[in-house]
Amino acid sequence: MNPKEEKVKIITEEFDENDEDTGVGSQKKTSKMARQKRKKRLPAAGPEEMVSENPHLGNQPEPLQEDSDTRPLSMTTRRGPRSLPPIPSASRTGFAEFSMRERMREKLQAARSKAESTLLQEIPTPRPRRLQSPGEKELETEFGAEPGEEAQKTQQEDDSQSRSRVKFRDSVRKIKTKPPVPPGFPSAEEAYNFFTFNFDPEPEESEEKPKAKNRDGTTQEEEEGEEEEPPVQGIHKTDEQLLISATEAEAFLWGLDHAAADFVAVRPADYESAHVRLQMEKELLFVPSRLTVPTYKKLPENVQPRYLEDEGLYIGTRPDVPRTCQNIMENRLLTQEPGRRWFGDDGRIVALPNPIKPFPSRPPVLTQEQDFRAELETLYKKAVKYVHRSQHMIGSGDSPGNFQLDIDISGLIFTHHPCFSREHVLAAKLAQLYDQYLARHQRNKAKFLTDKLQALRNAVQTGLNPAKTHKSLDTTQKTINEYKSEIRQTRKLRDAEQEKDRMLLKTIIKVWKEMKSLREFQRFTNTPLKLVLRKEKVDQKADEEAYEAEIQAEISELLEEHMEEHEQKMEAYRAAYQQWKAWKKAQRAKKKKKKQAVEEHPEEEMGEPYPEEDLVKPVPPEPTDRALMEHQVRERAARSRRRPGEPLLVPELSLAGSVTPNEQCPRVEVLRREDVKRRSIYLKVIFNDKEVSRTDSRPLGADFRVHFGQIFNLQIFNWPESLTLQVYETVGHSGTTLLAEVFLPIPETTIVTGRAPIEEVEFSSNQHVTLDHEGVGSGMPFSFEADGSNQLILMTSGKVSNSVAWAIGENGIPLIPPLSQQNIGFRSALKRADAISSIGTSGLTDLKKLAKWAAESKLDPNDPNNAPLMQLISVATSGESYVPDFFRLEQLQQEFNFVSDEELNRSKRFRLLCLRSQEVPEFRNYKQIPAYDREIMEKVFQDYEKRLRDRNVIETKDHIDPHRAMVAKYLQQVRESVINRFLIAKHHFLLSDLIVEEEVPNISSEGSGILGLSLFKLAEQKRPLRPRRKGRKKVTAQNLSDGDIKVLVNIIRAYDIPVRKPTASKFQQPSRSSRTFSEKHAASPTTHSPTHSADYPLGQVLVRPFVEVSFQRTICHTTTAEGPNPSWNEELELPFRAPNGDYSTSSLQSVKDDVFINIFDEVLYDVLEDDRERGSGIHTRIERHWLGCVKIPFSTIYFQAKIDGTFKIDIPPVLLGYSKERSMIIERGFDSVRSLSEGSYITLFITMEPQLVPGESVREKMSDVLKKFDSQEDEKLLQATEKFQAECALKFPHRQCLTTVTDISGKTVFITRYLKPLNPPQELLEACPNNPQATAELVARYVSLIPFLPDTVSFAGICDLWSTSDQFLDLLAGDEEEHAVLLCNYFLSLGKKAWLVMGSAIPEGPTAYVLTREQSHYLIWNPCSGHFYGQFDTFCPLKSVGCLIGPDNIWFNIQRHDSPLRINFDVTKPKLWKSFFSRNLLYPGLSSVQPEELIYQRTDKAAAAELQDRIEKILKEKIMDWRPRHLTRWNRYCTSALRHFLPLLERSRGEDVEDDHRGELLKQLGDYRFSGFPLHMPYSELKPLIEAVYSTGVHNIDVPNVEFALAVYIHPYPKNVLSVWIYVASLIRNR
């Protein structure tokens, strides 16, 4: 566009130049742009030649030529237009470029032919040709001068240009030097014109002339200019051949010699400097900057950036684009598209939200290839029937039934219907008006207001009365003013009301009249409506008076009012007037001044007075005219009020009228009636958008009323959200149409059936109906007037009378969903669930937290995705809409409760599952819990419930002794609490519990640990010739079952079994079962020995012992050996059953069973009666006599893994018929060492197969955990203990070192705190006041009488708890530690030097003994048995000594040996004993945890006696039970004898009584063979006693005439320690 316009300008300017020869400068300015230049020159090029050759046209040829040299630009521009004329003319003729070219070609053709043919110089013809063609060339030469232009040309053109340029110069020179043809030029021009533009040269001329005149280019010219351009370009660009031919022609014309040199110009290669190119590029190319665009550029001017996000609108996340890219884009957009539509209000590029999801939507592909097939498989899924559950209802648990909503639809009245006739319309209107009237009449507002007015007036009257008002004038005035304004208001209202009443009445009458006229007009009646106006007579006079009074009052009031008003107005007027006056004055002064000015500028007068007209002279208000006012009042009264004396009109609408029967009606009306009859109506009841029921279809009555009278009882599950009635109309047999929907309100919960009023709900329909009969239709205009004016459009409408109420249940309870579950409660809970699940989280219950989280995570509140969540949060945090009056932790829990809690708790199965999960002992191993409740027996729970019930009730029945029962309870409780405390710790695992891993070989440690050694091991032979013993593999106890575990008892040999005594020998020296005292004992053996040897001939069988092992009532026995030192070497295998089949570690640890190893003597009795048969048969009876037993608890076996050693056999103090053969052995000099010991011994090896991993690690772990509990010890002390223990363990890892223990409350206590002198019972001290040794023995016996109960048993193997001595005495149960501590404390109190020895013994394993220092030697006391041993006693069960504990220090044994035989007990030697408190760490004087003093109550003897009787009775019953097939006879005589004897035994503590006893017994039971023994044990429970009796096997005798004797004696010691003696015997009468 631009260039063209420019050219036009140029053209026009050219003509100017022609005219005036001015404005060249301006032209230069315009021709600056390169492109424009080119185009200017295009046309200009041609004429140049012309000018130079044409003196006729150019006025001054000379300067022109100069111009061409010096300023070619200006020249061309000037000249161009001259040559132009022909072209525009051509173009104006309407020729297209094509035709132009065509013509040119023709011209060329002509020129060529002419040039070829003519020898003569035909100047006119070729010249124009030349004019044209060189024109082209010159143009190009000029281009050549402009290097910028050349770039756009082709190479060929370049050539031609260069050639032509040379030529041009030549030709110019030639022209200059010799102008040969000046005269012929005009003619040439003419000729040219003649040839080329012969069509209409004239118009062209005329065209140009106006152009010259009109400097501003017209549109026409512009068009021309546009037209001009293309042809020229076309010529120039396309016709190269033309150019060439033209040059040829020219050359020919000029007669030049065309050497090659003339055409080829040698020029340096074009070079454009980088600078130039850069500049060029700068012009051509656009490189957007990458700098940030300032925001103001991106926004319209003076617009602040607006951040929508800040304003709270939702903006999605923008896609992530690098900043620089954005900048470049912005810069580009700014430059290329100046419009800012790409930029948003915030100055950033408009961007859609990031569409990339942050997580992959495709499921991760598994690496398995073969799986894809499976995934593509089509699965058949059965259609699942939707079972409607009451889940969405309102917790059905508490409500007896469903809720019920009663909807009573009584009927329907149409206020308009398409079938309404005109009369109906009026009737409906009338009815409506009448209704209105009735309503108004009922309210009677006018009357009310009148009364009020009256009252107010009275009040004002009284208020004005000065006599009565003594109050301050102000207030009265004020109140009066208020009254007055009130009166005014009321009066207005009353007037309005009265007027309305009147109007209504009038309208009613009018409608009625219309109706009447209509009836008359149509000559039939459709409706039974009839209006009667009843007149009520009034007292004319009174009425008139009242009327007048009223008017007067009003007038006076109004007057007053007006006066006030007037007053105010006057006031205003005066002020305004003053103002006006002042202004007027000023105005006048001004005017004067203006006067002169006005004369000068008369026209200004018009505008001037304008502002001054502002103030108009105020008009004084007129005083009110009373007459006028009265007139007004009266008029108004006449309008709105009943005239005085006029009768009161009371309209009464009745249906008394008769409807014209069909026969008398016109056809259209009949048709209408028929139509109405065909119609019927029914209603659908829609509840929560679901149709629940519908009414019967009822025909539409002639009065357009439908009566349904139906009540629908909706049994609802869901909370009602909407209740809708749909009105359907059926016409004839055609389809039904939905007329309208009626929305019923959900009733309040207080509205119940019976109390609900019938309500009318209006409805209307928008259907359009036109009918071809008298019916007016619906939605269609109709008119009452004959001329069709005053049109009405009525839509179908009506009223449904209905009532909705909640039903009442049978018992009078309304069936209403509870309030809490209404709308908000329940449904919002549902919504809540959705909201939370929408963010993919479940179980979020704390909404405050949720809100916080939402705030923290910058959740966009406007993101539609988050909308429900946000709503939820806002609801939850603001609490506006719903604040529950309760607090619930699991808000959503209710959703998932499929049964109520009570029901769930009632379920036995659920209860069983719960209890099992809680690991309640009774149910811990309950297997296969039945699938149904009914299969679970009620008695499953009975034990458990009983236990729960009895927890605090002391049950004496089981325990006989109330105190023991109490203790047992207490123990049970302590146990439970401890178990609970450690329950968590039990589930705490260590690596070693789970993973078996070789320990890193420790280079420093002794034994096999060294890496080098183990390397050697690798080189070892796989099967060495002398295989070493390998440790058995240990088995964890988890995957075991009954029968997997066996207890192996290897019975090797026994020593010193008592031997039978011949019945004949009456007096024998008794042997003591246990050695009393070494000194005392030293002399005894020798004294008695001779008697024995005399009785037994050598070789006679002294005893035939065998061993019977019983465990868990399984009995195995060895073969019978002979002699008092038998060797069996037999292995017995006993199966082991864990309690409840639970083989877990904790369960195994708490197994209380003992292994009884009983030694019996097998005695053969000859039962043969007849000596004669002796030769032919053997008739003997085997009897077995119990000799003694060894009892080893299973827990010991379990923890020790194996028990290997020689044990002392527990032989009863009195063994009738047996005696020890000790003396004989000594005499023989058999074994001097062994002879030192009293009693019998048995060598055993006991183990379990497979070996079980004992729960040691659990124990250690517990103690770790325990330490963390709490300790009142000093932190430093605890650290020291740890250090001490670590040091000790490093040196002697197998020696027991104890520094801290756990007390019964779980606290860690330093061990020395347990040791403190404590007083033994006074009774014991008084027993032998002169013999300290005897006292010590007595005390030891007392301690040993306290029952032994291992901690592992009582605390299920959890930990080792140390109770203090008073606790121990209260509990009357404890293990070695408690016994040892008590004994040690007693010894300390007796003034002995005593220590606690921690070590290991047989069979207990790690245990505690007591060491005392007598004058010269040490004694080792077993606190559980009461026995004591000398340090060098080989039969001392204590096998190793770990540490000694005194009241103020701990000494760890650092001697090489730990056997008490080989160590030195002198703790003062630091090389032998490492003491805890030393010079480095001084003893801080720790206080004791023991009580100051022990208090002993004397035991109730009566209770003991009672217990004794009961035990005896129970045991007798038991023995009878054990002999189910035999008669059990009790020998009373013997029993009483035994009973007398038992106290003696107690008194003598089982010593030195046998002979007396025996003598006595023999005396009494002379002809009985007697075998029996007393059992002695501490009393804890009944069960151990029974077990002990059972294990003796006394009941096993099945000799027919056997008799039994059983006696029990209980000796009470202080603190309820009971010593129990049971004497059990069997008697066989000798024949």
Added chain:
Amino acid sequence: MAAAGPSVFLLMVNGQVESAQFPEYDDLYCKYCFVYGQDWAPTAGLEEGISQITSKSQDVRQALVWNFPIDVTFKSTNPYGWPQIVLSVYGPDVFGNDVVRGYGAVHLPFSPGRHKRTIPMFVPESTSKLQKFTSWFMGRRPEYTDPKVVAQGEGREVTRVRSQGFVTLLFNVVTKDMRKLGYDTGPSDTQGVSGPSPPPGLPL
């Protein structure tokens, strides 16, 4: 109704320990056993098994194929404690010591039909580098005290494991009376085509 209702449901599983992928090891054998809850009891079949030693196949797959059959039937009253099969794979190390090459466990499939399971296997790691070395050297790698540990969640936090290899198992599962007891384990349970779902009054 009460008389007809079953009191237990049965789960019968047969299939096989098909093969394993242990890229680094060869000559392996595997053991399997089942871990199940208290309400479960095996009624038929072997609860434990130990396979032959297999060598790697010579093809590219280098699979260790055992095709060791599993055939066991459980009965239960409660889906809690659904049986898991525990696999442990052993093989010789460079010194010829038998060491563990992997432990793994997976629940038996719930729904009847044919199921293929691939279990990643893992072994416990040594607690220290030194121990790792010595255990490698001595051929006494850390092992679980009981392979059944891998079927439990309790106490696992104290262990560290390294995964190595996969074992592929094939199960064919048949259930009986699960639907009758109210457990719907999947679409392919064809039982109860005509039978209605248990009435709501039925005890759980």
